[in-house]
Amino acid sequence: MIRRYAATALALILAAACFFNLALASENIVQPELPAGRPIAVGDTGEAVWSEGSFNGGQRYFYSRWNPATRQVKKLPLPTECLAEAAASNKSGLALMGQTVIFPAQDGLPNVFWLVTAQDKVLSMALPMQRRSAHLLSLSDGSFLVVGGKLIGGEQRTNAVERISLAGDRLLVERLPDIPGALRAGYTLVALADGRVMVLGGSTAEYLGMEPYFPDTFILDPKSKAWVNGPKMVVPRAYASANLLPDGRVLVAGGWSPGHGWNEHADNRTEIWDAASNSFKLAAPMPVGVAMHQTMWAAGQQGKELLLAGGMLKAWEGSAVVLAFDLSSNEWRMVGQGYNADSHEGTLRFGSVIDHDKTYFWCDTGLSGRTFYELRLTSDTPPTIIGESGLVTGRAGSIFLPAQGDRPALSIGGQISGVDSAAVDAIWPDGRIQAMASLNFARTGGHGFRLANGSVLVLGGIDSSPRTEPGSRTAPQTEWWAGGANPQQSRWITLDFGLESDAVVGQMSNGDLIVVHTDGRVERIAITLTHGKPQLQAIELPHLNRKRRVGVANPFDEVQVRGLPDGRIIVAGGDVQVDQIALMQEDSMRADSRDTYIGIGEYLPARRYETYEPTSKTWINSTASHGAGGGGVILDDGRVVRMKRSKIAGAQKKDGTWPVESGLLEVSSADGKTWHGFNAAEFPLATLGDQARLFIIDRELFLSGQSTTVNTGGPTMVQWFNASESRWQTLWEAAPQDNWRDHLGRMLVRTLANGKRVVIPVEGY
Amino acid sequence: MPRKNIAAWSAAIVVFSSLLFNTARGDDTQSQAMPSKQWLANLRHEMEAIWPDKTANPARRSQFVAGNNIWQPGRKFADGKDWLALTCRADGCKLVGAELKVVKESWQGHYDDKPTPGQRLHFKLTEPSDAKIVAWFKTAVGSESMKPGNVPTYYSGIGHPKPTEKGTLEARVDLPDGGNATLVPLLLSSKHSPKLVTEFDPSGNSSTHFFLQLRSQGLRQLLPGEFGSCSASVPGQSYLLWAGDLDGDGKPDYLISFIDEAGPVHLYLSSRANPGQLVGLAAIYDSPPSDFECDGGDPEM
8 A cells, every 4th residue: 555645754853742722622533642752754644654662572663654544553563673863754655764773872873764665665774974853855756855964973064965765675875965055954845846855044053043044045956966046035034844835836934034032933924935936925924923843734635724833932932833724715824722832842743633524633742641632724614613611712812802693703813822823713602613814913912893894903902023123012003804704715904004002992883993092192093994995094082181001000900992872982991190280381471371281190090981072072081980990891871880909908817818808890870970889689709800801792791800719820700790680690610720721712602691692702801 | 310419419508599589580570471482591590599509698598497307408507496387287377486406417428428517407396286387487587577376378288289170280279369379380391392491401401390380360470499300200289388478468478399309498478579470489498418319310201
């Protein structure tokens, strides 16, 4: 039997730790049990092949084939004891490269190349050149290239290239010209459709992830045994990936690029080489930047869905996301994610299998166990349905847009492992979820609004990618998604409308936006839809009476902005600059001159909110609430519900506990002239602590916070205010043993007692 | 804001300065039609005239004291019973007899090579009282002689001054004639009024100033004095220590604190006002030097 394997081999010696949420895992599918620290090769059908040893006497070394269809492992003996360092496969069979195991271990042992043919015949040969960490690349003609690495006996890099071919029952090796240029590492190899091989990028830096990075490419023609210079990539990069697409193009993704230092994350830009033009052009960005990752085609999706997993988000932060490039839309999606990856070389052994038309991802770290879950691929039907425990996106600080009619709720952007992402998930109230096309700009925080025609506008937030100006207060550019019946088919379009990252945005009932700047300026953004696409025009409104910004002591003390149907605008919450001082101006000595005031001094948690009266065109202060600070929501009729947070009040008690001053929920009158306690039969069980959040979905009031019994450091309870019974009802609560990361970005689908079906973000929004 | 040398500051206080209020201006200093260049330049001249290192008319700096058991540089105070305490309760204020005892004491400034000679002042009421003591006055402040007894008071220093409509740092004083006076801190900053800043300080050494404007009877008068010279901040409404009729002319007088770690308290008397003005600066009290390093910068606007 001839087995075809993906050209991409996983030379994975050190495995990444990844702890993925198993909520979507199929209990009926078994993933292969891999020996620790062994490279694997994964074929088109999801078949995985690797070598392993046994120390139980007798035959000690095997190569194993795991068949995803039967979930069975077939073990066959290797004639020599092999410590494989790299694995690859093509029509000739499985290739392993490494060293023969001899006890005790010795330096200077020859590199050995093994080929397990499709007939399970094992051929081997010692390679003339002694090196380690070499690339092993399979070519379409059945031969293999051994490229680069470091010379044994020293740390010197080599650009040497050897080609190994199968001739009858013999292996032949020939030396090809070295890669031109400086000795370097981190370059990427890809076999082109015409049989040539392209080398892309790399770095001469001594350490991983350090500059310089090269945009250069070189192309080897194995027939003529000659290198030629290729076109330069748009982005100089190292430790990227390069994959041959079915139409002969090459997709280059991620890697380290200029500006990426110790604390900056990897590049999320991708580019495509086109053979006809022999040039690179930028393509859709990935949801999150990653370097040193691995790629393979999804099982059964050869040439359709390219999976990307493993790798590093930052120099010290391993990635735990699965990305997919969908060739039908030429878009990237985040189709799976975990919450903790701590690898230091980004290597990960993974694969995918199909079961009942659904694609599953498996990952074996060798160090931290195995993971198995359902991917959210575009091509999969039926779509994934989330259960009682919901979906964990793994992203904190996402924009949440509630579902509206048959339009899904959206979870947009947010941080994963401290890195801003551009991922977007759609969740319908009936439980369907789909990964949508990623934003053009990663962002955490920000604002999302649905426009009158069902399209979606995303503004603001923060993108801490290294390509943003240091210290910049400008948020990523505004993006727009046309919506439509099939969210898979449309992409995000960048609009020419900038916004500071700390501006707060609300929406009028006609769809216009209200932007409140931290300097007290207020703009109404009129939105007109021209050919379905929004045109944004800013109209200045009077300044707020007080400058207002997100709470300094508690960033959960957010500023709320909302337009009411009668044209009033309410700005509440956050911190306000309490003091105002008159400016000395040219006419300040004139008795009849009017003063101009500006805010001055420190910001303190707000007790009052401001209401813009469109008739008088003035901002009117409400009376002060009882409690200061805390979050809140603005109801449809203009009333403001706000929360004074509970806090530690006093010294630690003898029993080790701390005295806690209870929080308080208050609600204002619609005219802002009075406040009274929130009318409920009982106090919510969710404590009104630092991270508690009030939010509204489908005109229902929710509270996210910590339960009194489970404290994980994050929200552990979601309650809904059942207005008909004046009670807070618990919709979800974490288990006592849970870690806060278990619930990062968790989305729930619930049916409320009043019959409404809602999608709820556990962390609120 | 440039760092100020504490030693130089304290040494400067030792030298009594002039309080010739009209040394550098004409009588129409702050008339309403005056171009900004002129009133700002005049304000600067007034400020320079009362800077602690000015040597003229030292007596103006020893005629009242705000505080007790405090140190003062030099030898400008002497034991005596010629003092009155302005004591206040919620229902009013009065001047009561007081005695000053002076003890020689040196103060070692952090950056000084040698201690600065000075005096520690101990005031004592001739009759015990638990009322709030706003300040201690010599029985004669300049040409105005003061006697024990009730003092018409418009703001006693107890509780907050009345607010105005918008400026949170402003203080409104209701007057017995039904009118009112308003003290309005004004920010002069290069960010908002670069031209005015240059006019006030052509050297360009400073970019932010906090002044105080007195508004009453349709007049506006910039009071010589500056807030926040060290910290670049305005101390809420607490700058107004007292308002009332101290000089007995039926018009309001003001005791204003410009203390910012160190700094003066100014007594403005209506009887010292020049034509077109509401008050004139009658006396200055310089607070003791502070060990605080003056690193104040421009506030974030």
